[in-house]
Amino acid sequence: MLLDIDLQSETPIYTQLVHGIVEGIARKQLQPGEGLPSVRSLAADLGINLHTVNKAYQLLKQEGYVQINRKQGVVITMDAYPAADDAYRSRLREQLRPLIADAICRGVTKEQFAEMSQAVFEEMLPKEEK
Amino acid sequence: MLLDIDLQSETPIYTQLVHGIVEGIARKQLQPGEGLPSVRSLAADLGINLHTVNKAYQLLKQEGYVQINRKQGVVITMDAYPAADDAYRSRLREQLRPLIADAICRGVTKEQFAEMSQAVFEEMLPKEEK
Amino acid sequence: MLLDIDLQSETPIYTQLVHGIVEGIARKQLQPGEGLPSVRSLAADLGINLHTVNKAYQLLKQEGYVQINRKQGVVITMDAYPAADDAYRSRLREQLRPLIADAICRGVTKEQFAEMSQAVFEEMLPKEEK
Amino acid sequence: MLLDIDLQSETPIYTQLVHGIVEGIARKQLQPGEGLPSVRSLAADLGINLHTVNKAYQLLKQEGYVQINRKQGVVITMDAYPAADDAYRSRLREQLRPLIADAICRGVTKEQFAEMSQAVFEEMLPKEEK
DNA sequence: GTGGTCTAGACCACG
DNA sequence: GTGGTCTAGACCACA
Numbered sequence: 305m306l307l308d309i310d311l312q313s314e315t316p317i318y319t320q321l322v323h324g325i326v327e328g329i330a331r332k333q334l335q336p337g338e339g340l341p342s343v344r345s346l347a348a349d350l351g352i353n354l355h356t357v358n359k360a361y362q363l364l365k366q367e368g369y370v371q372i373n374r375k376q377g378v379v380i381t382m383d384a385y386p387a388a389d390d391a392y393r394s395r396l397r398e399q400l401r402p403l404i405a406d407a408i409c410r411g412v413t414k415e416q417f418a419e420m421s422q423a424v425f426e427e428m429l430p431k432e433e434k
Numbered sequence: 435m436l437l438d439i440d441l442q443s444e445t446p447i448y449t450q451l452v453h454g455i456v457e458g459i460a461r462k463q464l465q466p467g468e469g470l471p472s473v474r475s476l477a478a479d480l481g482i483n484l485h486t487v488n489k490a491y492q493l494l495k496q497e498g499y500v501q502i503n504r505k506q507g508v509v510i511t512m513d514a515y516p517a518a519d520d521a522y523r524s525r526l527r528e529q530l531r532p533l534i535a536d537a538i539c540r541g542v543t544k545e546q547f548a549e550m551s552q553a554v555f556e557e558m559l560p561k562e563e564k
Numbered sequence: 565m566l567l568d569i570d571l572q573s574e575t576p577i578y579t580q581l582v583h584g585i586v587e588g589i590a591r592k593q594l595q596p597g598e599g600l601p602s603v604r605s606l607a608a609d610l611g612i613n614l615h616t617v618n619k620a621y622q623l624l625k626q627e628g629y630v631q632i633n634r635k636q637g638v639v640i641t642m643d644a645y646p647a648a649d650d651a652y653r654s655r656l657r658e659q660l661r662p663l664i665a666d667a668i669c670r671g672v673t674k675e676q677f678a679e680m681s682q683a684v685f686e687e688m689l690p691k692e693e694k
Numbered sequence: 695m696l697l698d699i700d701l702q703s704e705t706p707i708y709t710q711l712v713h714g715i716v717e718g719i720a721r722k723q724l725q726p727g728e729g730l731p732s733v734r735s736l737a738a739d740l741g742i743n744l745h746t747v748n749k750a751y752q753l754l755k756q757e758g759y760v761q762i763n764r765k766q767g768v769v770i771t772m773d774a775y776p777a778a779d780d781a782y783r784s785r786l787r788e789q790l791r792p793l794i795a796d797a798i799c800r801g802v803t804k805e806q807f808a809e810m811s812q813a814v815f816e817e818m819l820p821k822e823e824k
Numbered sequence: 825g826t827g828g829t830c831t832a833g834a835c836c837a838c839g
Numbered sequence: 840g841t842g843g844t845c846t847a848g849a850c851c852a853c854a
Contacts, residue, residue, distance in 0.1 A: 408460035
């Protein structure tokens with residue numbers, strides 16, 4: 305698994321972990337049913353504390369991305385994936401607002417913004433194009 | 435000025451202030467050259483700490499949104515607006531990545547995502563339709 | 565015997581086993597004197613660890629639900645059933661307290677709570693209606 | 695605030711804290727809008743670690759019982775209380791099942807069980823009867 | 825002052 | 840072996 309953590313970043317390490325793993329799932333590099341490394345081993349790999357990894361795993365569990373059981377450790381959820389319900393859509397809108405307000409002030413047009421989003425989107429789905 | 439602050443929110447109050455003011459500028463409710471309320475009066479209006487307002491103003495200045503003069507107080511920058519340079523574009527991309535990764539996992543298509551962005555964009559530019 | 569084990573559940577597997585077997589006795593699906601499957605076969609059936617099944621059986625024995633003989637294996641107690649003594653009543657009350665406190669906070673009335681309990685009770689005693 | 699914690703108990707300390715606080719809310723000893731002690735002071739009072747208190751507070755927040763903001767610390771939610779929705783009802787039913795199965799095996803009748811529940815209920819609402 | 829984050833190290837329950 | 844719990848102590852962001 306490729307996770308690069310920036311210890312100097314403003315964003316908390318556990319948030320970086322969550323983002324990285326979600327992105328791994330989006331890229332299909334992490335398949336449903338697949339197990340994630342144990343808190344201890346991932347912590348050792350990244351040179352961080354196991355509690356930090358644990359917190360990331362707990363958040364992922366809470367959002368429905370993984371399940372944690374005593375046998376296999378942490379496993380990517382197979383079914384009942386997080387849904388794009390109204391709560392999600394309104395949250396996303398709130399997250400987009402400041403980004404878009406900033407973009408407008410900088411003279412970025414609707415089209416340019418859409419273009420950039422598309423680029424990120426497609427970079428995230430390389431296998432879909434094969 | 436309409437600024438609604440949510441004390442329960444995860445986002446720091448000063449960040450909410452920055453977002454609110456930038457959005458005001460994007461919506462053209464705040465015009466270049468226009469003055470913002472003094473630190474003291476805005477803090478009193480919102481019932482928050484002086485330091486918090488001050489921190490927001492300093493950040494806005496640092497990003498080039500406002501200028502702070504001893505005489506006129508805080509004034510929205512007339513020229514030399516923040517530019518959409520490469521640094522900005524790569525920062526925006528980094529901010530979009532986790533949002534888009536999450537969206538992909540929830541089965542949101544590129545088109546749906548674009549649609550939602552557009553909606554936010556247009557809601558932010560009501561005067562463009564005149 | 566119908567025992568469905570949820571590996572994702574918070575409750576330990578051995579606890580789920582105990583609950584399932586006690587419920588089987590309550591429903592009279594398991595009769596006094598009846599033998600339970602051997603540790604080995606039940607573990608194999610459910611795809612779980614031998615130790616887990618063993619721990620559940622030991623707990624059931626400790627609470628007086630079963631007797632364990634070398635010859636007949638694990639057998640449901642015929643007489644000397646666990647009694648509803650004071651120790652039990654106070655333990656039950658302690659278990660009910662957090663449930664009821666939560667219910668009160670959610671606006672559940674005494675009557676609604678009683679109704680729900682009754683429903684579970686009756687669902688557990690289908691043969692009583694014959 | 696009266697919270698008695700049993701360090702020897704099987705139930706985790708943070709769970710005992712959650713139960714105690716929810717019960718305090720149910721008993722109206724803790725009023726909506728009221729602030730809870732800071733993690734540090736409560737931890738000091740109880741002679742436990744601040745992280746343990748923090749975990750309890752986080753859980754209460756997650757369940758909607760309290761809100762955490764930077765100004766006043768932890769405050770009991772005033773509106774939008776946890777609701778008695780279907781998810782709650784089915785969860786409660788699952789929690790009641792093992793208790794009731796056990797009760798049935800011990801010869802406790804439906805009426806006796808209801809009586810005990812009522813007793814706990816009424817003990818929790820002393821002021822309602824005044 | 826508050827809570828948020830991170831570290832380090834320990835013990836236990838579970839399987 | 841796994842995660843769950845608890846402790847102790849540190850630094851920082853926020854207000």
